[in-house]
Amino acid sequence: MSQPNTDQPSATSDAKDDVQKNIVWHTQTVSREDRESKLGQRGVVVWFTGLSGCGKSTIANELDRLLIQRGATCTLLDGDNVRHGLCAPPAVLKSEHGEEFADRFGLGFGPTDREENIRRIGAVTELFASAGVITLAAFVSPYQRDRDRVRKTIESSGRAGDFLEVFVDTPLDVCKQRDPKGLYQKAMAGEIKNFTGISDPYDVPPSPEIHLKWQADQTPHDQASQIIAEMERRGVLQSTEG
Ligand SMILES: Nc1ncnc2c1ncn2[C@@H]1O[C@H](COP(=O)(O)OS(=O)(=O)O)[C@@H](OP(=O)(O)O)[C@H]1O
Numbered sequence: 661m662s663q664p665n666t667d668q669p670s671a672t673s674d675a676k677d678d679v680q681k682n683i684v685w686h687t688q689t690v691s692r693e694d695r696e697s698k699l700g701q702r703g704v705v706v707w708f709t710g711l712s713g714c715g716k717s718t719i720a721n722e723l724d725r726l727l728i729q730r731g732a733t734c735t736l737l738d739g740d741n742v743r744h745g746l747c748a749p750p751a752v753l754k755s756e757h758g759e760e761f762a763d764r765f766g767l768g769f770g771p772t773d774r775e776e777n778i779r780r781i782g783a784v785t786e787l788f789a790s791a792g793v794i795t796l797a798a799f800v801s802p803y804q805r806d807r808d809r810v811r812k813t814i815e816s817s818g819r820a821g822d823f824l825e826v827f828v829d830t831p832l833d834v835c836k837q838r839d840p841k842g843l844y845q846k847a848m849a850g851e852i853k854n855f856t857g858i859s860d861p862y863d864v865p866p867s868p869e870i871h872l873k874w875q876a877d878q879t880p881h882d883q884a885s886q887i888i889a890e891m892e893r894r895g896v897l898q899s900t901e902g
């Protein structure tokens with residue numbers, strides 16, 4: 661957070677400081693541990709990152725299904741869906757809230773908008789994880805700095821190891837070939853700007869907890885099972901055996 665300018669305080673910065681001073685953290689009666697113990701699980705965040713079309717949604721959906729099947733309480737936040745509500749673009753907000761509001765709070769794909777997108781989603785995953793829910797999040801999240809900030813948020817409200825970064829490492833050429841929504845076609849034709857992998861950068865995670873390297877013969881079920889095995893190995897998910 662930036663320090664206030666004490667030499668020439670402006671009315672605006674004073675007002676902002678006052679707002680902050682008047683917001684006080686309230687400790688809750690029911691603890692995170694109480695909630696986790698009731699659910700019989702640890703509230704962790706499994707964060708999928710990778711290019712559009714790499715398989716984040718497909719694998720996350722399969723993982724969600726497998727976790728539910730074994731009795732876990734989990735939820736799935738997915739980029740395309742969240743960008744219809746919590747992180748809607750200006751055009752969606754405009755009719756209901758007006759142009760000024762839409763310009764201020766609507767999100768696109770520029771670097772600052774992606775940063776705010778991931779910040780909002782990170783805050784939501786923290787709320788779910790604090791409630792003891794296994795939270796799956798599937799977002800391009802191309803910037804390492806933004807992903808690291810979410811990790812810090814999750815681990816500082818819970819424990820080290822509560823954030824698992826899953827890098828869905830599918831080559832750009834395979835993603836382009838799949839092109840399930842026709843977006844690469846449009847991006848290559850210059851019809852979509854700032855498209856990750858084409859006209860926008862992607863920071864390869866240097867040390868993800870789980871690295872899903874593309875192999876032609878691997879199914880989404882194989883990859884989701886690999887994640888479950890790694891969660892068990894790390895002790896963040898109870899094994900069903902024994
Ligand atoms: N410019 C650009 N770059 C990347 N992706 C784009 C873009 N424009 C639209 N889309 C579609 O929006 C989905 C990505 O949204 P995210 O919220 O995951 O993006 S980000 O994390 O803020 O980078 C992404 O979803 P997935 O294909 O599921 O990854 C695309 O369908």
Ligand SMILES: Nc1ncnc2c1ncn2[C@@H]1O[C@H](COP(=O)(O)OP(=O)(O)O)[C@@H](O)[C@H]1O
Pocket residue numbers: 710711712713714715716717718719798838840878879880883
């Ligand atoms: N092993 C695999 N894992 C994930 N997706 C796969 C796999 N093989 C093929 N696909 C296909 O690739 C596409 C991936 O799209 P999607 O899951 O929406 O990716 P993302 O969410 O990363 O944009 C889907 O059409 C899916 O059926």
